[in-house]
Amino acid sequence: MITIKQLYKTYDTGVVRVEALKNVDLEVPEGQFLAIMGPSGSGKSTLMNILGCLDKPSTGDYILDGVDVKSQDEKQLSKVRNQKIGFVFQTFNLLPRLDCVRNVALPMLYAGISSTYSKEHSLAALDKVGLLDHARHRPNELSGGQRQRVAIARALVNDPRIILADEPTGNLDTRSGIEVMALFEELHQQGRTIVLVTHEPEIANHAQKIIHFRDGRLVKSEQVANPVRAAQQLAELDEAGEVAE
Numbered sequence: 001m002i003t004i005k006q007l008y009k010t011y012d013t014g015v016v017r018v019e020a021l022k023n024v025d026l027e028v029p030e031g032q033f034l035a036i037m038g039p040s041g042s043g044k045s046t047l048m049n050i051l052g053c054l055d056k057p058s059t060g061d062y063i064l065d066g067v068d069v070k071s072q073d074e075k076q077l078s079k080v081r082n083q084k085i086g087f088v089f090q091t092f093n094l095l096p097r098l099d100c101v102r103n104v105a106l107p108m109l110y111a112g113i114s115s116t117y118s119k120e121h122s123l124a125a126l127d128k129v130g131l132l133d134h135a136r137h138r139p140n141e142l143s144g145g146q147r148q149r150v151a152i153a154r155a156l157v158n159d160p161r162i163i164l165a166d167e168p169t170g171n172l173d174t175r176s177g178i179e180v181m182a183l184f185e186e187l188h189q190q191g192r193t194i195v196l197v198t199h200e201p202e203i204a205n206h207a208q209k210i211i212h213f214r215d216g217r218l219v220k221s222e223q224v225a226n227p228v229r230a231a232q233q234l235a236e237l238d239e240a241g242e243v244a245e
Contacts, residue, residue, distance in 0.1 A: 001162065001193045002028035002051065007060030009046050009216075020046040021057070022216040028195065030161075033188040033227075035204035036197045038213035044197050045166065047213070051195060052085055052164050053077045065161055082111050086155030090167035092147045094139040094154075100126060101135040104154045111158065118157075125153035129183060145176025152183055163187060165196040169203055175237060181206045182230035206230065 009021040021043045028034055038044045049055040050062060053069055062069040065084055072080065087093075094103045101122045108118040126132050129149040139147050148168060155163055165184065169177035185206060188194050196207060204210045205228045212220040 001030040001032070001065055002026065002195075003061070003063040005061045007050070007057045007062060009043075009050065009055070010058045019216055021050075024060070024216075024218050026211070026218065028193060030193055031188070031191050032209065033184070033194045033207045034196070035207035035210045036195065036213065037199065037201070037204055037210060039199075041215075042213040043216040044213045046216075048164060048166055048195070048197055051162075052087060053081050082107055083158060084161050086158070086160040086163045088148070088151050088155050088163065088165040088168045090170040092139070092144075092151045092171075094147060094150060096139055099136045099138050100131060100142075100150050100153075103139070103150060104157050107154060107158050121157055122153070125157045126150070128156065129153045143176065144172050145179055148172060148176070148180050149183065152180070156187070160192075162193045162195065165194065167197055167199070169198070169200065175234070177203065178230050178233045178237070181228075182234070185230055202228065 004024055004026040007021055007024040008019065011018045011020060024047065036044045036047065046055070050057055050069075051064075053064070053072075056070060064080065067080060069077070069080075095106075101119060104122040104125050105115075105118040108121065109115070123132060123135055126135050129152055131146060131149055131153065134142060134146065139150070142150065163184070168184075169180055172180065181203065184194055184196065194207075196203070198204050205224055208224055208227060210222050210224060211218055
């Protein structure tokens with residue numbers, strides 16, 4: 001699904017030259033759940049921007065589902081982003097004046113799909129994340145966990161091959177974060193490729209594989225022998241709550 005070879009990304013302001021990524025090689029098979037970790041400034045956000053076709057490498061190759069990203073113009077990249085990739089952000093990126101169903105429908109409207117068809121599929125996406133009864137609510141009427149589930153529904157509405165999630169639990173309490181990870185586990189079980197950036201080891205351990213970045217280099221890669229399961233975590237939280245009571 002994703003192949004990166006000898007990838008470099010350099011930012012040159014004319015005063016300072018920064019090598020954000022240095023000689024990165026990476027393969028992500030279709031259906032893999034991958035977590036990316038690293039300190040601030042390690043290059044993981046730059047990599048996510050390139051994976052999401054929001055930026056291009058300075059040198060090296062990036063092949064996404066058979067497409068050579070470097071050879072694509074902006075119009076072609078926009079089509080790739082809309083059709084192949086679903087984005088989930090830490091800050092949700094929902095439009096405050098739109099209700100949930102219209103927020104979810106935005107990728108379809110940008111693709112030129114009719115409003116009737118968009119509404120139908122947006123409601124189906126909200127149903128998948130358990131928020132069909134909140135379809136007419138605006139973001140400020142929802143909890144943080146609910147807003148992130150709306151963002152996931154929006155990422156799913158065009159049925160993308162890949163989900164890119166940047167710190168998706170960073171603004172959530174413990175239970176909401178685990179509930180969001182339960183959704184990602186379900187999407188992974190359905191066969192979607194998921195790439196997730198996190199600074200939390202307990203979140204990364206839900207993935208099949210973890211890669212670590214430092215100073216722009218991929219320095220470590222590890223398989224997760226027994227990925228954490230959200231259902232078990234939620235059961236433990238419920239049990240702890242009963243004991244506390």
